[in-house]
Amino acid sequence: GESVGLHLPTLSVQEGDNSIINCAYSNSASDYFIWYKQESGKGPQFIIDIRSNMDKRQGQRVTVLLNKTVKHLSLQIAATQPGDSAVYFCAEKRIDDKIIFGKGTRLHILP
Amino acid sequence: DAGITQSPRHKVTETGTPVTLRCHQTENHRYMYWYRQDPGHGLRLIHYSYGVKDTDKGEVSDGYSVSRSKTEDFLLTLESATSSQTSVYFCAISGRLGDSRNEQFFGPGTRLTVL
Numbered sequence: 678g679e680s681v682g683l684h685l686p687t688l689s690v691q692e693g694d695n696s697i698i699n700c701a702y703s704n705s706a707s708d709y710f711i712w713y714k715q716e717s718g719k720g721p722q723f724i725i726d727i728r729s730n731m732d733k734r735q736g737q738r739v740t741v742l743l744n745k746t747v748k749h750l751s752l753q754i755a756a757t758q759p760g761d762s763a764v765y766f767c768a769e770k771r772i773d774d775k776i777i778f779g780k781g782t783r784l785h786i787l788p
Numbered sequence: 789d790a791g792i793t794q795s796p797r798h799k800v801t802e803t804g805t806p807v808t809l810r811c812h813q814t815e816n817h818r819y820m821y822w823y824r825q826d827p828g829h830g831l832r833l834i835h836y837s838y839g840v841k842d843t844d845k846g847e848v849s850d851g852y853s854v855s856r857s858k859t860e861d862f863l864l865t866l867e868s869a870t871s872s873q874t875s876v877y878f879c880a881i882s883g884r885l886g887d888s889r890n891e892q893f894f895g896p897g898t899r900l901t902v903l
Contacts (some may be wrong), residue, residue, distance in 0.1 A: 709890050720878050720894030721831065766830060770890055774819070774838070775846060778831040 689785040696754040698782050700767035703748060707769040710743060711776065712752045715764045724752070726770075754784075762786045791815040794879050794895040802903050807866040809898050811879030813859075818883035820862040821846075821892065822854060824875040831878065837862055838883075869902045876900075 690696045702710070708729050713721035727734045727741045727750075734741050740753040750767050764781040771777065791814035801807050811820060821836040823846075833846030835854040843854050851873060853865045866873055876899050880892040 711890050720880075720897055721892075722894070723891045726890040775833055775836070776821075776890075776892065777833070777847070778823075780828065780830040 686781075687783045687785060689787055690757050691787045692757060692759060694757055696752075696757045696761065696784055698752045698754075698765050698767075698784065700750040700752075700779055701748060702750060702767070702769055702779075704769060704771070704777075705745075705748070707771050709770040710741070710750050711768045711770060712739075712741060713766040713768060713778070714761075715766065715781070717763075721766060724765075757784075757786055759786050759788075792879060792881050792893055792895045794877075794898050796898060797896065798899045800901045800903065801869055803870055804868050807869050807900065807902075809864040809877055809879075809900070811862040811864070811881075811895060813862075813881045815881075815884055816859060817881035817893075818859075819881065819892075820856065821880040821882075822852070822862065822864045823878045823880065824848065824873075825878060825897075826875050834864065834877075869900075871902050874900060874902045 709726050711726040712724040714724050715721040725736045725739055725741050727743050732743050738755045742751045754761055764783050766778050766781045768776050768778045793812045795810045819838050822834040823831040825831050832848045834848055834852050835846055837843045837856040855863045876897050878897050879895040882892045
């Protein structure tokens with residue numbers, strides 16, 4: 678069936694190091710993949726998206742990589758800061774415009 | 789701030805009672821969505837709207853109905869609340885002219901407890 682999932686529920690990273698959050702998907706009929714950040718007590722916040730015909734996209738301190746061969750998506754955060762502590766969701770936007778979310782990875786920043 | 793509010797922010801109700809949650813937006817976004825968020829499930833789409841009086845079902849629509857009589861308001865109704873509908877409900881909007889349709893803006897959430 679269709680699913681968007683995550684490899685690890687919790688990731689702990691030293692402040693200043695790079696973070697890599699991974700996501701696997703099974704539905705190939707999506708035109709975009711999206712990353713969201715959710716801080717405690719708040720709604721999710723859009724970070725970056727990537728079109729399905731691309732393999733890399735960079736934003737401010739973030740890079741998303743898409744490997745369609747193995748149906749894998751990752752979010753890289755450079756020089757992780759305390760403010761990056763949150764739950765990160767990958768999501769896929771299907772061609773009918775529905776956005777299906779994964780279950781989330783909690784990023785914990787170590788001082 | 790994308791100008792999206794939800795009301796109420798917290799509600800406790802009893803099984804079998806009707807409940808209506810309201811999402812209000814001020815920036816003329818075309819698309820509106822209702823999600824629920826539960827531990828272990830992430831966010832799941834309940835219903836969405838792509839315009840006034842145009843709505844469609846999401847992944848978990850059973851037990852919920854929606855209405856959108858004007859651009860700025862999207863109502864989610866639980867006709868007869870059940871304990872399984874205890875959750876945090878998020879409204880989201882997207883599709884303002886010039887914005888990416890992938891960029892959804894989320895409201896602050898409504899915590900609903902059904903006893």
